[in-house]
Amino acid sequence: MRKYLSTFVAGFGAGVLQIVPVAKSFSCCLIIPVAAYIAIILDRRANNLTGQMKLSKGLILGLLTGLWAALFGSSFEIFITLITKNNDLVVAYPELQKMISEFPLASSMIEQAHEMLSSVVYDIQNSGFSFLYSFAVIANNLVINTIFGIIGGLIGAQIISSKSSNRLE
């Protein structure tokens, strides 16, 4: 665990920023790659590493940062929904209903989509928890955060390697 403590720290930070509305809209898809880059820097400082860095290590650090960020980001989002019994989905529900009704699909399918959506919103408004919503949040965050974590790890490792080779020159 200590070996990858830097990913835990950076992932936690990214997870927190992911649910802060203002930071969320500021940073778009930059939070996770930057967190991965920070994780690499922290790892090198903690282990007193200098010189070139293997890209596979950057990839692993980025991947782990993404995974931690997904775990923390999802947990915070589910927890806040549980307390407030409100979230983006509930706010956008009337608009979503209108949108689904306009789909060029069979009426039975549209009805099923309405039922599923309303049951999710009903669960959130009454108990603050919906299994389907929580599953969607976790799955989405896992996929997206790991991809952006890997990208951040790859770019970060190259920037750090080029910096250290410049110093050597």
Added chain:
Amino acid sequence: MNKTVNFLIWFLLFIWLLINFAPLFSDKFQWLKIIDFISGRAYSLVCHRVDYKLICCDDGCTLLCARCTGIYSGAFFASTLSLFTSRIISPKSYLYYLSIFAIVIDIIFYNLGVYDYNIPIAFSTGIFFGSLSFLYIRNGVEKLIQEFR
């Protein structure tokens, strides 16, 4: 890099951008509304999709904001170029910092009210950042393949 991998990346970026721009034509093609809805959920994971930051025309708006559209367009542009050359282009890190700096300055300026959110500025800063990011990712994949060999 392997030409197949190069083409695959190019194709994925092409599809990603195609779906992004699909809502601009959804009034003409009704079935695109379903794709918009499904992919809209996925695109909202990588972009805030605030209404006034989207690129719009009479028929609809893009799924991603102007900056994200710029980022992926830049990546697509660099990817298209890389299809025609086997040379590895290593971008200077100061250029990459400059591209991030341009985005940060733009965000700070419009949030301070120096100017209103400007779609062309957001799009062009995105293109600059996206194309350099792609070059880094491409080099990264290349070196990774060598490391694993």
